[in-house]
Amino acid sequence: MSQLETNVREPLPRMIRGLPTVLTSERQAVVALWSAKTLMVAYRARHFGPRPRPEVILPVDAERLYRDRALGPTMVMGMANYQPTAFARAPLYVQSFTRMEHEGGTCSYCATLKIGRFAAQLVRCPDGLYAPLGQPPPHLVLLRPGASAVHWPPSRPIRAGAEWDAFVNLPEETGTRPFLS
Template sequence: MDCLFCGENRKMTKEHILPRWMREEFPELAKEPVYSGSRFEYDSPAGNGPKERIEGGRKQSGPFTSQAPVVCGSCNGGWMSGLETAVRKPLAQMIRGLPVALTPEHQTTVALWSAMKLMAAYFGKHYGGKRPPLEVIGIEDPRALYRSKTLGSRMVMTLARYQPTSTEQEPFHNIVFERMDHGGGKQSYQTVLKIDSFVAKLIRVAEGLPMYPLPPALHDAVVVHPGSGPVQWPPRCDVFAGEGWERYVYLPDETGAQPR
């Protein structure tokens, strides 16, 4: 099998979606069953029909066991391992919801790590189970990420803080993938990674469409810009559970509509 990132035909290793160092940071969660869910949505391929949804299930073995056997040992033990080491300090604080001054290096590291995990999780679903009816992330994106070690020119990463409800069980870890068709063979997508209080959203805009303005739900998120100065996380407004989360995570229902 070809490695997801470098493309080499090598023996695959299992990449942990939530890395092993999180077991050390959150040992109480490693011992307890934790709900971990994911939701995939795809526009109907015919007309303006409803979206097709694939819902993830309840995992009883905790959040740190999910693996994606899609990367080679060279990538897993090389640049990906280095990225895990670099991201641990700022990310552990963000997962706990604690304020962090994100240096330009931190922003780059957190954005690249988040994109890497989202891509591994998505393609892990491809290889580990039923292939989705429509493609969301193309193979060209993880290959480009490997070559440049940066987000692509058509990508935007935003970072937000999640505020749960006090009455319902909340998943510690959640991933959402969505695709939007614009007609003429153009597609955009967004994918969201949530780990407790930390939320990262990766938006990829189709060629020929404007990158900005961002959707209204992102105006109060930290937007990662290459070469920008230090920023303070969390942003002014949190993403709250319920309707706030729905607005932040999901694309419009209309097939062919441009991202808001």
């Protein structure tokens, strides 16, 4: 994992400051893996406060991430450019974890990390279901390791306030639609 920290040093500081960056397929994989790892560590760390109950990020996901050095097959990582308001100061680092129960005892979750202008959102669908990967909205760039390069920041930022609040929560109807909203 220390190699992961080294590899993310090139694109991440630019993204945190909101500067344009081209993410090659390899960089997409590094940013996605680093973001997922950071969210999973923050979720488990006691100094970030008590974890929500029931569990949001499943232990099997962290084990799979460590073992395979990749997101699980039901996970999708997206990035957004956070735009603070001119009137309110936003904290540099924010994390959010949302869980949704589904029929048959399955769950999905959405974990969001914001550092400066960089926001990463990890969505895990229930086993056997996969997130729809259609055209993402203009405020989101999907990371697809193995795909062609993508440009960051997205064409439209996520603005502080109600827009940000809607971004960090799973919609109640399905739990798999944040990339299509």
